[in-house]
Amino acid sequence: MSTSPRLVTLPDIERAAESIAATCLRTPVVPLVREDGQIPLWLKAESLQPTGAFKLRGATYAIARLDAAERRRGVVSHSSGNHAQAVAYAARVAGVRATIVIPDTAPSLKVEATRRWGAEIVVVPPADRLACAEKIAAETGAVLIPPYDDREVIAGQGTVGLEIAEQVPDLGTVLVPVSGGGLVSGTAAAVKALRPDVRVVAVEPELAGDLAEGWAAGERRVWSVADTSRTVADGLRTDSVGVLNWAHIQAFVDDVVTVTEEEILAATGEIVRGARFVVEPSGAVAAAAVLAGTVAPTGGTTVAIASGGNVAPETLARVLV
Structure with a gap:
């Protein structure tokens, strides 16, 4: 039911x-x-x-809710740009490692801004971004920070x-x-x-x-x-x-x-x-x-x-x- x-x-x-x-x-x-x-x-x-x-608000709160063990494993997310920057920034403030999967159609301005905040960037075709983020989470133990759901x-x-x-x-x-x-x-x-x-x-x-x-x-x-x-x-x-x-x-x-x-x-x-x-x-x-x-x-x-x-x-x- x-x-x-x-x-x-x-x-x-x-x-x-x-x-x-x-x-x-x-x-x-x-x-x-x-x-x-x-x-x-x-x-x-x-x-x-x-x-x-605005994406910084949700990313900051999601990372703030992680426990110590989760923080040590780092975070991963996927985004066309604004959530990517938000997770990268919030992770940097919290002292947490971040990997961001970005579609290859994302504006270069947003990609470079995400990189400046210290995140590792993985670029994939748009249709593959969720699957790639989930694979990274499964292989590394990183916590997936969803963009919205x-x-x-x-x-x-x-x-x-x-x-x-x-x-x-x-x-x-x-x-x-x-x-x-x-x-x-x-x-x-x-x-x-x-x-x-x-x-x-x-x-x-x-x-x-x-x-x-x-x-x-x-x-x-x-x-x-x-x-x-x-x-x-x-x-x-x-x-x-x-x-x-x-x-x-x-x-x-x-x-x-x-x-x-x-x-x-x-x-x-x-x-x-x-x-x-x-x-x-x-x-x-x-x-x-x-x-x-x-x-x-x-x-x-x-x-x-x-x-x-x-x-x-x-x-x-x-x-x-």
């Missing part, structure tokens, strides 16, 4: 917040000001984290939602970018526990819309890496939302929408100009839903999570022309 997975709770997220406080920033919520002076939404600036993305990782990412609920008294809507679903799972769990009337909307690139398809069908859907790799939002190219993440999304998310490639790039440029901090296309996906008119503001303040800022210079130049 199957049982429902145990969801992350507010006390889980509060424990995570206390645990990661010394390593992760409490990032600001800042206005996006349009040329006409209007403020259509506010942005949770996770691109200001030491590794340039994990209770500790979800609790760590949930500290973003905890902060938003505390920082914005008149919060009305929170928009969250989605790939594997760690950020939206934790954020939605925290927001709904503290502010049940707040609307939580998950946002995906249209070209990586496995969650949107599953949401419409009422069942989790899996897309191929070849499909999701088409999007310019390279941080959102995983093949599917995780199993545990799907359960959280069903429990706590109010709606799922998608945005086009053109809308993502337009939002990237508008955030840099209007909020005056750097985001990568993945980090602009949530805001794009409002800026393109896909999600209309309702009562209260609308906040979009700007999830990361590890953008290649040529991409940034392209959107600022």
Whole structure:
């Protein structure tokens, strides 16, 4: 007989917040000001984290939960870039050895940043990254730190939602970018526990819309890496939302929408100009839903999570022309 997975709770997220406080920033919520002076939404600036993305929260908490024997064996993970950097950085802070499996399609900027934090890098084709990480874990005893389908990782990412609920008294809507679903799972769990009337909307690139398809069908859907790799939002190219993440999304998310490639790039440029901090296309996906008119503001303040800022210079130049 199957049982429902145990969801992350507010006390889980509060424990995570206390645990990661010394390593992760409490990032600001800042206005996006349009040329006409209007403020259509506010942005949770996770691109200001030491590794340039929210992923540091979940990685830091997952590594903090390891016992002494596990720390001695080291950690291994797989990622297209932002989780890779997060695990490498968190492992370095904790004095733990880290090996990261990275797909050969990952931006060189993110690969080199991961290497700078001291991790050993293994590069493989995108479809092989999980199997390779699992093989390394089996052969070396290293602890696998999943990018999203994990209770500790979800609790760590949930500290973003905890902060938003505390920082914005008149919060009305929170928009969250989605790939594997760690950020939206934790954020939605925290927001709904503290502010049940707040609307939580998950946002995906249209070209990586496995969650949107599953949401419409009422069942989790899996897309191929070849499909999701088409999007310019390279941080959102995983093949599917995780199993545990799907359960959280069903429990706590109010709606799922998608945005086009053109809308993502337009939002990237508008955030840099209007909020005056750097985001990568993945980090602009949530805001794009409002800026393109896909999600209309309702009562209260609308906040979009700007999830990361590890953008290649040529991409940034392209959107600022």
